[in-house]
Amino acid sequence: MDGLYGDSTRSVKAVSPEEIPGAPIAAPPVPAAAYHIPSSEDDSLDSYGRYHNPTWRQLESALAELEGAAAALAFGSGMAAITSVLRALVKPGATVVVPADGYYQVRRYATDSLSRQGVTVIEATCAEMVDAATAADVVLAETPSNPGLDVVDLHHLAMTCRNRGAILVVDNTTATPLGQQPLSLGADLVVGSATKMLSGHHDVLAGYVAGCHTEQIAAIENERRLTGPILGALEAWLVLRSIGTAGLRFERQCQNALAIAMTLHSRPAVRSVRYPGLTDDPSHEIANRQMKRFGGIVAVELENAAAVHSLVHNSELFVFATSFGGIHSSVDRRARWGDPVPEGFARISAGIEDTDDLITDLEQALG
Known part of the structure; x- marks a missing residue:
């Protein structure tokens, strides 16, 4: 039935917690840095705020629902999400394509940081992206591009990446999951700045990654755990509350x-x-x-x-x-x-x- 719902219904359902008698309809934030560890020392439970947070999990569930993904990960900003994906997936000796006509900070990170680690960086416009992908290991596309609003043919790009064996990551910030579904068009991962339309009130910074490949999500989650670009619990709650509208x-x-x-x-x-x-x-x-x-x-x-x-x-x-x-x-x-x-x-x-x-x-x- 979910596929038949309109966007406002999808947004409300995405942030609706499990119905438990006596529980609040809107889940409160859980601003915890440390948790009681059971005597069994069960690693599947919450233990430390840089690793787990119940508010993250609800937000990540909502983001995955909206993007049509199996899982999502929340980050402290859209750039934190993008750089974590690139660090996790792009290794020395690899070739990565980044948007020449997209968000300028992404190009700066690729040229200032990845290039120094032995990564070949190719900058390609929306019109050049498909051709550039034939020589890439990881492709990061942004569509519509920011700020010029050119559009990449995602299905064509995804098929090119698949034939090459490359990973396709799509920045879905400008379109939002309510305007475009990159995963359904063949992308491996979606990144986005939830600072923009999803939170939508000019008052919180947040980012996310969503996808369906377990090993990719696990690698990015490990990168988040090691480097710490996490989203605060209160910020996660603000984004979660905003998604409903x-x-x-x-x-x-x-x-x-x-x-x-x-x-x-x-x-x-x-x-x-x-x-x-x-x-x-x-x-x-x-x-x-x-x-x-x-x-x-x-x-x-x-x-x-x-x-x-x-x-x-x-x-x-x-x-x-x-x-x-x-x-x-x-x-x-x-x-x-x-x-x-x-x-x-x-x-x-x-x-x-x-x-x-x-x-x-x-x-x-x-x-």
């Missing part, structure tokens, strides 16, 4: 993003707009095949940096902030962070404001 919030964010993209598309002063949900977007055909929803992010190029600042200054609803996926609509000029984009390029994250209000505000802010 993720379906509602993401539906509104996608609705607002499409309206924003269409409004920007009609303005002569706007140099370019990217949103996979626009029918004339270069990525629309592939996105339409593999995405259920097109996400809450719009990429836009205005004349220059001053035009981006003017947009935010004139707006009553768009805040100037980095990150994305929260309840507030926001604008982030990406060149300031070192992304290889024009000075007037901005990533707009649609919030959950009423669509008509948001578009009215955007139109007056553009002038």
Whole structure:
């Protein structure tokens, strides 16, 4: 029956604990660093907060449910999740492909850290990813890419990786599991920043890994245990509580993003707009095949940096902030962070404001 449920129902069911008479409907956080060890010294029970936590387990169960995975692991941030996967799976002498047009910190980690360990790092754009995978041992793809919103054909990429014997890891942050299911398209692992749409309130950092291969999950869990990039129990509880409304919030964010993209598309002063949900977007055909929803992010190029600042200054609803996926609509000029984009390029994250209000505000802010 689960496959027939809508996204809001899936979100609520994912965070619903087992029904036990007298127990709370919403499980409380368990902020424990140490636990009573039974005289049997049973290793399967909780013993130390860096190894186990009941709140983690409930969050991980919810994340696995949403991603269609057998298991998930929670981390202190999306970058902690990604770097733990790469450390666990990429060995000296191996070749790894990372997104050339994706989140810039991933490229920095690969070139600054993995390269020094004897790993060959290949940077590939979404368009180059399939060809690059023919020479790789591990491929990390991000789709839609952040911030340009290009899309990778995940089924094609997965088949290429399988023929090569390579591991395919997909960063599902921008799409979320409510917009895209990489594991069903052939990916081995999914990574994501739960800081963004899943928590969605600009108040917690979290990341996760999800997959169906027991040995891969075990290797990554061991890496987490040894290096300690864990998620605090209270933070895990905040993400868990937020997931229950993720379906509602993401539906509104996608609705607002499409309206924003269409409004920007009609303005002569706007140099370019990217949103996979626009029918004339270069990525629309592939996105339409593999995405259920097109996400809450719009990429836009205005004349220059001053035009981006003017947009935010004139707006009553768009805040100037980095990150994305929260309840507030926001604008982030990406060149300031070192992304290889024009000075007037901005990533707009649609919030959950009423669509008509948001578009009215955007139109007056553009002038």
